[in-house]
Amino acid sequence: MRDNVKPGEKWEFNEDVAACFANMLERSIPDYKSMRALTYKAGERFIQPDTLIVDVGCSTGLAVEPFVEKYQDENDFLLIDNAPAMVDACRKRFAAVPGVLVKAGNLWEYLPLPDKASLVLSVLSLRFMPTSYRQKMLSDIYEGLTPGGALILVEKIVSESLDELMVHLYYEMKRENGYTDDQIMDKRRSLENVLSPLKVGWNVDMLRTAGFKQVAMFWRCLNFCGWIAVK
Ligand SMILES: C[S@@+](CC[C@H](N)C(=O)[O-])C[C@H]1O[C@@H](n2cnc3c(N)ncnc32)[C@H](O)[C@@H]1O
Secondary structure, eight states: OOOOOOEEEEEEEEOOHHHHHHHHHHHHHHTHHHHHHHHHHHHHTTOTTTTTTEEOOOOTSSHHHHHHHHHHHEEEEEEEEEEEHHHHHHHHHHTTTEEEEEESGGGGOOOSSSSOOEEEEESSOOOGSSSSHHHHHHHHHHHHHEEEEEEEEEEEEEEEOOHHHHHHHHHHHHHHHHOHHHHHHHHHHHHHOOOOOOOOOHHHHHHHHHHSSSEEEEEEEETEEEEEEEE
């Protein structure tokens, strides 16, 4: 379904958003297909049999779906999201797969993780969670990983320099993808105080403080980037 959501005063991941979420992301995340493909290809390298694969802020389950398709016989999956509409959509997507557990609630309620995980995905989610909790959540995720396991973290960021230009180019991309100026500005207003992107350096510092020894940026386009962090 095409994204024609009229955002309220404060952004919500509600039924309307869940219904068109795939289209919304495709048209709102720059270089979306590469991000998805690389997240999968990089993530696959760290999966160990009989461990958990975790997706935090899973939304409708788009990031974890290819992992479920390939690894459902060897791994269990724990997916967490605090938006009821997203949880419903995600549960429907994986209803036929017994090893997929979708939990509703704030991520920090499910940390530390119940079992050892070899792969944790956090794709465009942490930016919606309180900044003051992020270090603790990343440290708990690190503790829950098996040695050699990894966190794939994709975030919107604030550019260390030329931030205004990045934002301008981002809005241009959204226009090219069929969003009107009003839609772009309405969403921007609605997301204020809901979304808190941080600078690259701040994200990397948190990953290192959590304990990750190897941290590498594997993808970046404008103000969006992704890291692989290995335990
Ligand atoms: C941009 S979406 C994530 C997209 C998804 N990971 C993907 O790759 O398709 C952000 C998600 O984070 C969830 N979220 C926000 N705050 C959360 C919290 N405190 N605990 C768990 N999930 C949260 C939202 O409900 C939303 O579904």
